[in-house]
Amino acid sequence: MWFVRAALGDREKVYLKKKTESLEKCPSNSLVSKAAALWKNANTNTSQIFERIRSQLRASCPGHEGERFCTYCEHSSPDWIDHVRPKSRFPMKTFAWDNLVYACASCQQIKGEKWFLMIDDALFEPEVDDARADASSLYLEPTRDDPQRFLTIDCLGTWSVVPRQDLSPRDARRARETIALYALDERNLPQGRKRAAQTFQFALHAYVEERKERGFDPARLAEVRARHAAYVRALPHRSTLLAINEHYAALSGKWRSLSSEAPESLEWISDDP
Numbered sequence: 001m002w003f004v005r006a007a008l009g010d011r012e013k014v015y016l017k018k019k020t021e022s023l024e025k026c027p028s029n030s031l032v033s034k035a036a037a038l039w040k041n042a043n044t045n046t047s048q049i050f051e052r053i054r055s056q057l058r059a060s061c062p063g064h065e066g067e068r069f070c071t072y073c074e075h076s077s078p079d080w081i082d083h084v085r086p087k088s089r090f091p092m093k094t095f096a097w098d099n100l101v102y103a104c105a106s107c108q109q110i111k112g113e114k115w116f117l118m119i120d121d122a123l124f125e126p127e128v129d130d131a132r133a134d135a136s137s138l139y140l141e142p143t144r145d146d147p148q149r150f151l152t153i154d155c156l157g158t159w160s161v162v163p164r165q166d167l168s169p170r171d172a173r174r175a176r177e178t179i180a181l182y183a184l185d186e187r188n189l190p191q192g193r194k195r196a197a198q199t200f201q202f203a204l205h206a207y208v209e210e211r212k213e214r215g216f217d218p219a220r221l222a223e224v225r226a227r228h229a230a231y232v233r234a235l236p237h238r239s240t241l242l243a244i245n246e247h248y249a250a251l252s253g254k255w256r257s258l259s260s261e262a263p264e265s266l267e268w269i270s271d272d273p
């Protein structure tokens with residue numbers, strides 16, 4: 001799971017705010033259906049304002065320029081706006097910018113409508129007009145909880161997503177529940193991470209070799225670096241590449257030598273959108 005929020009224009013912010021305000025006047029027994037109808041009418045292919053909203057959501061996904069991957073699995077193409085907190089349970093969050101990400105159909109389907117909030121360690125499923133709706137989610141919300149602070153990838157063996165070791169018991173629970181909710185270690189995703197790591201290694205090797213061949217002409221070196229950086233940024237499984245950079249010292253000698261020869265690769269994969 002990887003997410004860095006791209007900026008939204010003022011016009012789009014006002015538009016989303018007005019939609020939320022129109023829901024505030026709605027009685028709670030018809031809020032879910034009203035929110036669903038408003039969303040269906042607004043999120044169309046012909047809406048220019050929604051085209052810009054979708055474009056910024058795409059730019060918040062891992063990847064580079066035209067090549068983007070799902071916020072949750074970092075593997076498939078993101079095709080849909082996903083409501084992090086499902087709009088069937090949180091209709092007032094239907095047009096909330098901090099509740100929207102771009103995701104693939106598979107992740108959306110797997111997540112479904114299930115959502116728990118937690119107060120202390122007690123879980124509950126909120127009602128539509130629940131006064132406790134501001135409580136923390138059991139699951140990580142990539143728009144609020146930086147996924148990189150909670151999750152990393154075991155790149156020394158299983159290629160699964162794992163909670164970071166320094167988390168509190170509560171945060172570790174949230175991390176584990178998130179991995180399960182989105183089935184992040186199923187759907188052949190670990191194999192996909194392993195393949196992305198291999199491609200990353202080939203790409204770094206090719207970069208180091210080409211740099212040697214091109215000599216030390218600064219203009220040519222800059223071109224070589226930019227081309228390889230664009231290629232690496234457009235690889236799937238950004239979190240895996242970040243984990244490799246984090247754990248270079250524990251990886252094989254091949255990784256360690258590439259790390260010392262191309263330390264700039266960290267910048268290529270950790271940059272903002």
Ligand SMILES: [Zn+2]
Pocket residue numbers: 070071072073074075076103104105106107108
């Ligand atoms: Zn996905």
